Amino acid sequence: DAKTTQPPSMDCAEGRAANLPCNHSTISGNEYVYWYRQIHSQGPQYIIHGLKNNETNEMASLIITEDRKSSTLILPHATLRDTAVYYCIVRGNSGGSNYKLTFGKGTLLTVNP
Amino acid sequence: NAGVTQTPKFQVLKTGQSMTLQCAQDMNHEYMSWYRQDPGMGLRLIHYSVGAGITDQGEVPNGYNVSRSTTEDFPLRLLSAAPSQTSVYFCASRQLRNTEAFFGQGTRLTVV
Numbered sequence: 329d330a331k332t333t334q335p336p337s338m339d340c341a342e343g344r345a346a347n348l349p350c351n352h353s354t355i356s357g358n359e360y361v362y363w364y365r366q367i368h369s370q371g372p373q374y375i376i377h378g379l380k381n382n383e384t385n386e387m388a389s390l391i392i393t394e395d396r397k398s399s400t401l402i403l404p405h406a407t408l409r410d411t412a413v414y415y416c417i418v419r420g421n422s423g424g425s426n427y428k429l430t431f432g433k434g435t436l437l438t439v440n441p
Numbered sequence: 442n443a444g445v446t447q448t449p450k451f452q453v454l455k456t457g458q459s460m461t462l463q464c465a466q467d468m469n470h471e472y473m474s475w476y477r478q479d480p481g482m483g484l485r486l487i488h489y490s491v492g493a494g495i496t497d498q499g500e501v502p503n504g505y506n507v508s509r510s511t512t513e514d515f516p517l518r519l520l521s522a523a524p525s526q527t528s529v530y531f532c533a534s535r536q537l538r539n540t541e542a543f544f545g546q547g548t549r550l551t552v553v
Contacts, residue, residue, distance in 0.1 A: 364542075369529075369547070370546060370547070371445075371531050371533075371544030371545050371546050371547055372484065372531070372533075372542075372544045373544070374541035374542060374543070377541070415483065428474075428486060428489065428499065429474075429486075429533075429542060430486070430500075431476075431483035431484040431485070432483050433481075433482065433483050434483060
């Protein structure tokens with residue numbers, strides 16, 4: 329699986345958009361980009377995933393660059409409850425790598441009042 | 442729909458004791474996995490299973506055993522607990538194709 333690089337921490341003002349970057353320069357053509365978050369002491373929660381097109385759901389938007397070497401998770405109107413560690417994960421869909429989610433250290437997003 | 446249920450939520454063991462962490466899901470998911478999370482670190486994969494009767498090792502399998510006799514259950518066994526196994530353990534499940542994983546709320550284990 330491709331390795332991802334995320335900043336260790338970010339701050340955002342409540343009500344503003346939070347833009348969380350992720351670099352995955354070694355991603356291969358059949359690997360998806362997944363985002364999860366973990367609110368303190370809870371189990372991780374799925375947010376969104378994509379292959380090459382931008383994706384949007386009720387929680388967030390995912391913007392993947394054309395060369396797929398980086399992506400940005402956007403929380404359009406951050407609230408205090410969005411304070412969490414956000415994990416960007418790249419996962420393949422062939423062979424044994426299809427089954428594993430490999431977590432890095434993620435980005436601690438702190439939403440300030 | 443209960444999702445992924447882990448029991449117990451908290452446990453204290455003495456070094457050398459054995460115990461089983463339980464994980465059950467009611468979503469008919471083929472894939473189940475166990476992670477551990479230590480302070481300040483991400484989740485590390487211990488063992489996983491792609492279906493009943495099929496298990497495999499993850500990144501940190503030593504000291505842990507698993508079995509998968511049914512689709513619903515995926516217990517994690519510590520045969521002889523060590524202080525290094527003090528951690529928070531998370532169980533997850535999902536369908537095999539590229540879909541979201543669902544996580545339990547975790548078991549906080551302390552080995553003294």
